[in-house]
Amino acid sequence: MTMNLAKEEQGDMPEPQPAGGVAKMTARDVRVFYGAKEALHGVDCDIMENEVLALIGPSGCGKSTFLRCLNRMNDTIDVARVEGTITLDGRDIYHRSLDVVQLRARVGMVFQKPNPFPKSIYDNIAYGPRIHGLVGHKDELDGIVQSSLERAGLWEEVKDRLAEPGTGLSGGQQQRLCIARCVAVSPEVILMDEPCSALDPIATAHIEELIDELRENYTIVIVTHNMQQAARVSQKTAFFHLGDLVEHNNTEQIFTNPRDDRTQGYITGRYG
């Protein structure tokens, strides 16, 4: 029932597309099962190029599950099964002809807890370019490391200690390192799973600025528990509830004039 409701509403409303927007990724009737339990009940969603889409909703609503479908991170969980269609530039990412490794190079991911590898800062950034064979020689790699760190706003802080371990940085710096590491592979889409939940407000503000800058070159999907954050950084917002995509619209619309009672209830703090 809820699913149909969500669909009808989406059908009713004007398509949340800016003029000239192109759907970078589309999801159609995406269902995820963990064992016998259905965690996502058929989600339809378009992700526009060079926009930030925020996924909000109470804990356990399926927003992280949906995010992990977008670069097939659910494949690493034995009991998880994904149904439905997800496309990237019109190609089905679950199709057999598409290699998951290539997909993840195009759709990068930043995790909730900063997870730098126990290697030097330089090697952390160089990891992706090296495995994908993106670089011919050392100078090129140096260039990628520097530009990635610059994009993540970390270059000035770490340029003199690239050989030190990435795990020695502060939490906020570690998370920016992880973003830089992701950017170094030149993905087209960046998925962020509550990237600021382990960070203090200043580090959070830093990351939010960064997301806004990254939008010029990348399409970003961010899961967040923080509604102010969603309002600040995103152009589109999708509200999930109990495994359904309840409402998906322009962020401004969602936060000022939600169509669904549940969305209204969540953003005004009645539950969640």
Place this chain on the structure above:
Amino acid sequence: MNVFLIIAIFLVFSAFAYRKGTQKALATAGRDGVAVLHSRPGYYGTYLALWCGLPAVLVLGLWMVLEPLIVQQVVIGSLPDDVRALGGDDFNLILTTIQILARGGPQPSNVQPYMVDAAARINDLAAIGRWAMFAVMLSVAIFGFAYAQRLIAPSLRARNRVEQVIKYLLIICSCVAIFTTIGIVLSVLFESLHFFSMVPPQDFFFHTVWDPGFPREDADNAANDFGLVPLLWGTIFISFIAMMVAGPIGLLAAVYLSEYARGQVRAVAKPLLEILAGIPTVVYGFFALVTVGPALRDFGLTVGLDIQASSALTAGLVMGIMIIPFVSSLSDDIISQVPRSLRDGSYGLGATRSETIKKVVFPAALPGIVGGLLLAVSRAFGETMIVVMAVGAAANLTANPFESVTTVTVMIVKQLTGDTEFGSPQTLVAFALGLTLFVITLCLNIIALYVVRKYREQYE
């Protein structure tokens, strides 16, 4: 009066004291109820029971240690003067004979009448001693009971006292292991020093020939060779072959188990591998002796190699198989400890599973794996049964794995068993060998534990 009977009696007595103590505590609390008691009623009972039982047990222990000494002195005093005038070994032999008579064992030869008298005396004294001990224990227990019972009042901090006693009990238990180790080390050390007083250390540590020969009465021990080098070389050589087998196989098995195996496979395969570790090493030795050795020799014949049945290769191979579960189980634990977030991070960048293992998981787990391998090496060094059965006693200094070598442990067994005289260097060399082995494995273990701990700190 049997000691076990005495202990049983005092257990019953303590149980009685426990009941009494609990009741007394409840009675003193009176109508105010248990709330006025400092501790729960049971603690008062335990407190009283401890006062009853512990001093009695202490008396028992002391008595058991001191009684034989005192009895011996008394009996010696009663022996005829001419016997007492004897000194040294003859006198000790007489004392031993008397003790055997007293115990009623098989009749020794050369029994004199005065010995029979003395034996009877020992038995009389022991019987009296038992009753005296029981009486002392009983009075101590009754005194303790009476004393502690008077102390029981709601304000008595019974729980704290009982817990204090329990704490000391725990300390004693942990000391047993530590003191035993220290004792063993010291005894090995002193026997080794004894050995080094007969054979100079440089001859032991740097001589390259091992030929201890047999102890002789004329005792010109300098003619014998106690060179450690061939034995140590054999040990290192066989351990090296074993690690060449166990290291790669164990590690790859661990990688499969922790990274590739599905839940059900892992649930079956991991315990199965660990069962391998439960096979007694003597079974492996048997396997080496009967199956692997001859098979290797036959294989050597077909390809034109001269492989001895008791070659270093045989022992190394079988020992390697023995160590595989040790390596794989330790490495599997350590690889599993690498946080999932690191793997996700790598997958999220588009790395394949093998890239993730090679470039992220393995480097992160490496210090721990090295520690695990060092522990395995120290096991291989100390392994005895397989080499005793699978390799000969030929102390060759060779780098040819098809030839026979021997190890430190094999020689310890060989020198200590058999009926050579204990004080001879041929026997005492076993202690020096043992000490050397102990120091080497201790160092390996310390390094390994240090490395493992250092790795753990990284992720916790």
